[in-house]
Amino acid sequence: MDPRFTxxxxxxxxxxxxxxxxxxxxxxxxxxxxxxxxxxxxxxEDTFAxxxxxxxxxxxxxxxxxxxWNAISAASEAGQEASVR
Amino acid sequence: MNAIASERAVVAGPPEPGRxxxxxxxxxxxxxxxLDRTDRDAVFPVEALDEMRRTGLLGLLVPVEYGGLxxxxxxxxxxxxxxxxxxxxxxxxxxxxxxxxAAVVEHGDERLRTELLPRIADGKIYVASVTTEAGKxxxxxxxxxxxxxxxxxxxxxxxxxxxxxxxxADGFLVTMLAPGAxxxxxxxxxxxxxxxxxxxQTGDWQPLGMRAxxxxxxxxxxxxxxxxxxxxxxxxxxxxxxxxxxxxHLGWSASWLGTAAGALSRVVRMLRSPENRNRVDLGxxxxxxxxxxxxxxxxxxxxxxxxxxxxxSRSPDLSLPRIQLQLNALKITAAEECFAVVDGLIxxxxxxxxxxxxxxxxxxxxxxxxxxxxxxxxxxRLHLADGKLALxxxxxxxx
Numbered sequence: 162m163d164p165r166f167t168x169x170x171x172x173x174x175x176x177x178x179x180x181x182x183x184x185x186x187x188x189x190x191x192x193x194x195x196x197x198x199x200x201x202x203x204x205x206e207d208t209f210a211x212x213x214x215x216x217x218x219x220x221x222x223x224x225x226x227x228x229x230w231n232a233i234s235a236a237s238e239a240g241q242e243a244s245v246r
Numbered sequence: 247m248n249a250i251a252s253e254r255a256v257v258a259g260p261p262e263p264g265r266x267x268x269x270x271x272x273x274x275x276x277x278x279x280x281l282d283r284t285d286r287d288a289v290f291p292v293e294a295l296d297e298m299r300r301t302g303l304l305g306l307l308v309p310v311e312y313g314g315l316x317x318x319x320x321x322x323x324x325x326x327x328x329x330x331x332x333x334x335x336x337x338x339x340x341x342x343x344x345x346x347x348a349a350v351v352e353h354g355d356e357r358l359r360t361e362l363l364p365r366i367a368d369g370k371i372y373v374a375s376v377t378t379e380a381g382k383x384x385x386x387x388x389x390x391x392x393x394x395x396x397x398x399x400x401x402x403x404x405x406x407x408x409x410x411x412x413x414x415a416d417g418f419l420v421t422m423l424a425p426g427a428x429x430x431x432x433x434x435x436x437x438x439x440x441x442x443x444x445x446x447q448t449g450d451w452q453p454l455g456m457r458a459x460x461x462x463x464x465x466x467x468x469x470x471x472x473x474x475x476x477x478x479x480x481x482x483x484x485x486x487x488x489x490x491x492x493x494x495h496l497g498w499s500a501s502w503l504g505t506a507a508g509a510l511s512r513v514v515r516m517l518r519s520p521e522n523r524n525r526v527d528l529g530x531x532x533x534x535x536x537x538x539x540x541x542x543x544x545x546x547x548x549x550x551x552x553x554x555x556x557x558x559s560r561s562p563d564l565s566l567p568r569i570q571l572q573l574n575a576l577k578i579t580a581a582e583e584c585f586a587v588v589d590g591l592i593x594x595x596x597x598x599x600x601x602x603x604x605x606x607x608x609x610x611x612x613x614x615x616x617x618x619x620x621x622x623x624x625x626x627r628l629h630l631a632d633g634k635l636a637l638x639x640x641x642x643x644x645x
Contacts, residue, residue: 176429189483190432194387196630199637218638220487220565 162230169204170226173197184227198223205229211236261306261315269301270328277329277336284335284458285611288451290414291458294336299369303340307347312363319555322493323500330504331511334615335458337504339411341497346373346419349435349489353477358437362417373437374415376406376466386490386623387483388430392423399469400425402438410461413447416440418466424480432480436470443468455614487565492558494623495573496551499580502619503547506584509612510540513591516599516607536594543583543590550576557645567635568645574628574635581619588613 167182174182174191193201198218206212213222217232277294284291298304306321308314315321322344330337347366350359350373365371377386394401404420406412417439424432446465451457477485514537517526527533554576561569592600592609599605636642 176431178428190429190480192429192431194431196634199634202638215567215639215641215643218567219563220484221563 162226163209165208166205166230166233167226169208170201170229173201182226184225184230186226188223188225188229193223205233209233209237211240261317261321266306266315266317266321266325267328269303270325272301273297273303273336273340274329274332277333281333281336281458281611284333286457288453288457288460290411290460291333291336291339292414294333295339295372295411295414298340299372302367302369304343304369304372305347305363305367307344307351308363308367309351312359312367314363314367319493319496319559323496323551323555326497326500327504327507330501331508333458334501334505334612335456337501338456338459338498341501342375342410342494343373344497345490345493346375348493349419349476349485350437352489353435353485354437355473355475357473358476362437371416371439372411372414373417373419374409374411376404376409376412376418376420376464378406378408379421380405380407386421386486387433389421389423389433390430392427393425393434393436395425395472396469398472400436400472400474401469402436402443403467405463405465407463408461409464410459412445412462412464413460418443419476420466421482427480431483433482434479435476435482435485437474437476438466438468438470442470454617455611456618457614491570492564492573495577496555496558498619498622499547499551499554499576502580502584502616503544503551505612505616506540506547506587507544509588509591509607509609510537510544512607513537513540513595513599513609516595533594536590540587540590540594543587547580547583550579561645567638568643571632571635571639572645574632577623578620578625578628578632581622581625585613585616585619588616 162184170182171177173193174186174188176190176192177186202213211233213232213236217236222228222232273294276297277291280291280293302315303325305314306317306325308316310316322341326337326341329340350362354362362371366373379390381390391404402420402422404422417437420436420438421433422436423430424434444467447462448465449463451460451462516522517528554572557569557572558564564570588609591607592613594600595607595609599607600609603610
């Protein structure tokens with residue numbers, strides 16, 4: 162996971178304490194609630210210049226840091242492929 | 247994942263057509279006999295619950311292999327509408343019980359299912375829901391009281407300000423913090439049988455409406471074995487998305503629709519009765535317009551209810567914003583429109599048959615009961631969630 166991603170994620174995980182964010186970190190358990198999903202999404206779009214597709218806006222994507230990072234990576238690759246074409 | 251899709255009904259086979267209607271009619275008849283008293287005295291409809299036990303209706307959603315009726319979502323909706331036509335408290339009690347049963351069917355440990363489901367099907371166990379907690383303002387997904395582990399058992403110690411049917415339930419599904427939780431979001435759902443608990447009832451129940459739902463404050467203390475955790479420890483959210491949320495919104499909306507439909511039905515019957523036909527001007531444009539409004543509202547809610555049931559049954563992932571939005575739209579719309587139906591009917595028929603107790607229209611009772619609809623998981627809170635969800639769906643796609 163990109164360090165910019167974990168840095169961006171940290172303020173949303175108020176129960177994480179001193180623990181490190183890993184791919185397995187549960188976003189919901191560590192404090193992300195559905196009301197903050199939109200703020201997190203804006204932060205991701207601004208930092209990585211990607212737009213996550215509507216189909217990715219589900220519980221599975223927002224389950225762990227790893228699942229969210231995978232969705233960002235997939236969206237970013239899809240974006241690059243589109244610009245190469 | 248959506249766990250309450252109709253696959254269970256496919257395995258078990260839905261109850262034969264007509265059979266379910268016969269069973270709900272029996273319960274409705276008993277409810278009708280007692281509703282004036284249970285409303286007046288704000289007491290639980292014990293007789294109607296006993297009939298649900300006898301008819302096997304408590305086991306509507308229990309699969310046939312566990313001795314239940316093997317019904318599905320649509321069967322539950324139909325039963326809620328039928329019961330709601332007579333008494334909203336009875337319909338809501340039934341709908342909330344079904345919600346608990348579905349959670350055990352879909353997420354319970356096989357050992358718990360084997361122990362519990364046949365007894366529910368047998369009418370021995372009515373399950374109440376303990377999700378409210380003082381100090382969390384109706385938030386479903388957080389908890390403050392924590393489970394403790396002692397050996398292989400879990401300690402339960404929980405106060406809940408509102409437990410519908412709590413004084414009469416044979417078992418409870420309780421939300422609590424998972425053992426060792428580091429955040430209030432790690433919520434677990436546990437089943438506790440009444441004889442595993444010391445149940446203390448506190449306070450009085452004197453509400454405006456829903457008086458027969460007897461929703462009292464309870465303190466529950468006791469120990470339950472570890473296999474009573476429904477779903478994974480800390481994984482209550484998955485149960486809410488797949489079962490609790492959709493079942494609640496569909497079951498409540500169906501119950502409210504039933505009550506509003508029952509009110510219109512009784513008003514129309516009264517207007518058409520031989521003794522009234524000459525007294526009331528059925529050509530009155532104002533009366534016709536008001537009847538039209540009431541009927542239009544009911545058809546709107548019915549259409550949305552039918553569509554949402556279809557969405558829930560067919561969608562593998564209910565967490566998508568457009569699906570959550572439809573489920574919330576159903577709840578908000580049903581709550582507002584069903585209340586408005588009865589409010590409008592009171593204007594239509596006036597003081598004697600609209601506002602006073604004792605009229606065969608029972609509009610006064612229905613209005614008080616339906617006033618709770620917007621508060622029963624607050625519409626205000628759902629609007630806030632919907633605003634955020636709308637921002638997550640910029641293409642505005644529908645299901």
